[in-house]
Amino acid sequence: MRTVVMGAGRSGLAAARFLAGQGREVVLTDARPDPGPDLETALAKAGVPGVWGGHPPALLDRCGELVVSPGIPRTAPFVAEALRRDIPVIGEVELAHRVLRARRDGSRVLAVTGTNGKSTTTDLTAHLLRASGLPAVACGNLGQPFLEAVEGAASGTVFVVELSSYQLESVAGFRAEAAAFLNLTPDHLARHGDLEGYRRAKLRIFERQGDGDVRVVPAAHPEWWQDAPGAGRAVRFGWTPCEAWCDAAGVLRLGEEVLLPRRELRIPGGHNVENALAAALLARHGGARVEAIREGLRSYPGLAHRIAFCGEKDGVQAYNDSKGTNVDATLTAIRALPGPLVLLLGGTDKGASYGPLREALEGKLRRLVFLGAAIPQLTRDLGDLPHDTVPAFDEAVARALAVARTGDQVLLSPACASFDQFSNFEERGERFESLVRDWAGA
Structure with a gap:
């Protein structure tokens, strides 16, 4: 056969x-x-x-x-x-799980799904585990296939696996000792039929869990997970007292333990507070010490090109969100930073209106810098706001850094694809960070 x-x-x-x-x-x-x-x-x-x-x-x-x-x-x-x-029809994730469990070498599996924040939470969880001295690898939908990670890892590794709804459709015996379902908004409905079909696909992450396993879930939305399959114990994260929460003073807590004030996180925004709390719960169940979780949260720089801090000079901070290739992603980045903002917008236009950015920018805009092929569309939708038009990327970045004042954040979150001037968003983000390094070191 x-x-x-x-x-x-x-x-x-x-x-x-x-x-x-x-x-x-x-x-x-x-x-x-x-x-x-x-x-x-x-x-x-x-x-x-x-x-x-x-x-x-x-x-x-x-x-x-x-x-x-x-x-x-x-x-x-x-x-x-x-x-x-x-x-039998399976996916690569199921095959990797089968290979891993056959080894019986003490390795563990932690898994992450949700509509948003999967990659950051997966990468951060692995970072927290490594901060505690544990061998850990982030894999799955994040980049490296789970099977490749299993092939290359030593005994006793903790695998933190990002799983999309597509990948979860084809699991059978897959089981994670701890699994997180971060959030739910409409996505991939053409594939799953409707939001309920999408939700049911996500819930398969819990399907094979036993009594000793945990499901990491949002406290504010029990309707997303209360009917989940499997026997895992729910541990919650959120903004009200629960297993991992951020209190009214802005302090992240893990049970009775104080972790750190949210201002000490290097990944900005309320969504990243939730990601950090979920990662802390996963890492704790994966064997990380609380002190290591605390220090790991403080040191984690964020995923490349996702609202990543990349330099500071004279009280001006620069953030690379080159992965912000559509308006929704740029809205998230704007909301994540306190402002005032100097925001770089532009690249290859995707046809959506940039108008929704107005409300998010209200009260926190210093200046917009329009660049690249999308300048006509940006001017049409946002041209009445304070802005400069600088077509070439390097000159646009230089202009943004020059007009920023002490206390400002310079944010590259273009709301556009990169293909007018770069091969991909990674190349664009790397160029931005190189220019920021030169600026900060000058």
């Missing part, structure tokens, strides 16, 4: 390579017409044959298991045919 891997994305390739390395008969199938020279070479080296340009039903003959990439819904004809034939 062979295993068919459907989808040649990063998780599919990880699964195909691993299975071939275990001596299994594997076939990789992808809808793209050809793999391209680099992928073709990599697959040949791994001994994995590929079928390109579609998914012939004949591949399911003699198929003992189908491993699907997260982007492929269970309603896809090839997947539906596998299910009709009673062929």
Whole structure:
């Protein structure tokens, strides 16, 4: 019997390579017409044959298991045919979990899902565990596939796995000793049908939990999680007294323990307070000491390109939110900082109105700097606000830093894609940070 891997994305390739390395008969199938020279070479080296340009039903003959990439819904004809034939359909996350648990080496799994904040909470939890001297790796939807992390990790590692609703659709025996469901807003409704279908997919993160496991959940929204499957014990985070909370004085607490004032967090905004509280609960259950959690929260710089502090000079602070490639993301960044703000906007326009930024900027705007290809649209929607128009990126950054005053924050959160002047948002953010370093060191 062979295993068919459907989808040649990063998780599919990880699964195909691993299975071939275990001596299994594997076939990789992808809808793209050809793999391209680099992928073709990599697959040949791994001994994995590929079928390109579609998914012939004949591949399911003699198929003992189908491993699907997260982007492929269970309603896809090839997947539906596998299910009709009673062929097990799993994802790379389920495969990784199976491999890990078979080792019985003392490793543990912590998992994170939700609409927003998954990546920060996942990365922060791993940071807190490492601050306590524990071997920990952040993986999953965050970047490195879970299976790749399992292959490369030592015994006793704590795996902090970010899981999307797409990935959770294809779990079966997956179990996390602690799992967090951070929040819920409408997303991926075309895939899940409606908000309830999306919520049910998220709740699968708790499905296999036992009595000794915990579910980390928002205290303010019990309706999101109270009917969750599994036997895990709920531990809550929020803004009222519970297992992890931020009090009225702005102090983060873990049970009876004081952690730190929120002003000492380097990741700004109320949403990041909630992320920090959830991460503290996960890390504590993963074995981190309270003192290490406290120091880890204080030292965590944030994920790259997500409202990341990157320099200060003469009382002016600079923040890189190059990942803010749409209006909603930029709204989050604006709300996260106290202001006054000098905000850099622009790049490749995505067609949405920039008007919603007005209300968030009210009372905290120093100046806008419009840049890049989206200048006409920005001028149309926000041109009556104080602004400068500087098309080239480097000159726009220089202008923003020059007009900022003591106490201001200079924020790159463009509300646009980067493709007019950069290959991707990472390149844009790295350029911004390089310019800020030069400014701060001058």
